[in-house]
Amino acid sequence: MNFLDAVVQGLMLGGLYAIFAAGLSLIFGVMKIVSLSYGAFAVMAAYLALHFTEAIGWSPLLSMLLVVPIMAAFGWVLQRFILQRTLGNSALPSILVTFGLAVIIENVLLLTESADQKRMTLGAIDTAAFEIGFIRVGVYPFGLFILSVILLGILSLVMAKTQFGRAVRAISEDAPTVELMGIRPKRIYAWSAAIALALAAIAGVASGIQTSFSPLSGGMLLIFAFEAVIIGGIGSLWGTFVGALVLGLAQTIGASFFPSQGILIGNIVFLIFLAFLPQGISGKVKR
């Protein structure tokens, strides 16, 4: 594979990871918990979309109109009634509950679906491509990249300009003080979880069109999102975006030199960042 092709593909792949990682980053920023079930949620969304397309014959993209609100509502309910109870000084309860949820979702999917790899299709768009100079760019990956920029743009506007965004930023700085100002953190938490799961749903369906998925593929997605967040630097949305691009580039460029070792090389690049630049590219938070 041509080096420039690998770079272009890596950037597009990074766009997909960015959508996914933004949700994980949001949950951590607001609630200070890391959702170990985040990957399982994305896979769950992909299966929902698969069934909607099979049942009503919609395109997978159109099925997002149903899947994304369903997942958002699911996230709201889950946060409000289960995960809210795990918030506290210790990280252990939230880790246990989200890990338990991931195990449950994976095994429910294994029971109801087969363990086979599934994939959704957009018909002709799957393989359509255009050329810039001598680089071929797939229409679908390119569209996905544009979508990721738009979604993260909207999210950062919401964070910067709206009352909700101000509350989120204030809570991630100092939740008890925000409560004194008359804002109920519980509501902000639930809405943040809804947004995060909507992002997971978009990324889950989108990746289900681009590559295949199975009930157990959530773990990998979670790892990629996490790596993007750490490479980019915790607490910065655009840092996460850059981190996702770095990870995507590492995987595709790595794979162009060492076929089928892309994931390993992505992981190693992550570990190099962890060793030498633990505060990430944005360098916002010191740990």
Added chain:
Amino acid sequence: MAAAQTDLSQVKVNRWTRTSLIGSPVALLVILLMFALPYITALSNIRALTDLLIFIIIGSMWNLMAGYGGMESVGQQAYIGLGAYGFVVIADLLGINVFLAIPLAGIVAGVIAFLLSFLAFRLVGGYFSIGTWVIAEVVKLIITQFPELGLGSGISLYAMSGFDKDFRIALSYWIALVVTALAVLVCVLLVRSRFGLGLTAVRDDATAAATSGVDVSRAKRVVFVISGIGTGLAGAIIAIQTLRVQPDSLFSVQWSVLMIFMVVVGGVGTIEGPIIGALIFWGLREALAEYGSLYLILLGVIAIVFALFFREGIWGIIQKRRRFSIFPTGYTTSFGNIK
């Protein structure tokens, strides 16, 4: 202002309670009796008991790390795999005596845990959890690069082929029993020691512990390495029992699911908890394993219920009702006649 002079000779610290005074000798007796089991019961039972012992080892090791050290790793499968592969390399490829190869495999896992701790410790809380998972994936992906180790499909273990089949089953049981006894003993001694006191302080409040003179990162690292050694030894026992190392099963995140389940249900941060959790998990598995996914869903639900409503676990609930402990890890102080 004159400092009040206290006659310290009157202060007595008592670590034994009535129950641990009975419990510890009974535990010792049980272990001694268990050594005789292969002569008494069928070999199929011995196999199942070896599994139970492996669960107790890895549960106790996860508990030491998470319950006392405050590090909730979901990547301990790395050390199961390293212990198993380490054993195969040392015993088969290097041809070292199997009885020497077992502790060496544990040491290999411990050394790698020590090195990896410098990466993992850059993360805390949930990020630490996923970080350890990534590291476990990387360890697996690197090990499966070597044709000598069977790439992605794994290799068979030949070092044990000198032993008769029945004797081999009994032998892996005895090895597991020795390692289990050592693992629990190390946990008891560690928790009782001055070091353990510091560790408990780190778990409860790392900042306060640090200001009281506890070297937090050193304490965490020691526990992380001990946990790696113990989990690695369990990996070596798994290799001896199954006679084959397979990357997908050894490096499966299901091991972490299992460890977390046992410790949370049994009681996190107690010595007895993981043992009870291992017994419960083992019993559930013997009864329900044929249901596959349904059984794993049940485990997930039980873990969530305990994490939400019974955070102290079964042993914690028992202890809340009365001061009851099998191992002498708590303490009471008395000053003269005043308690």
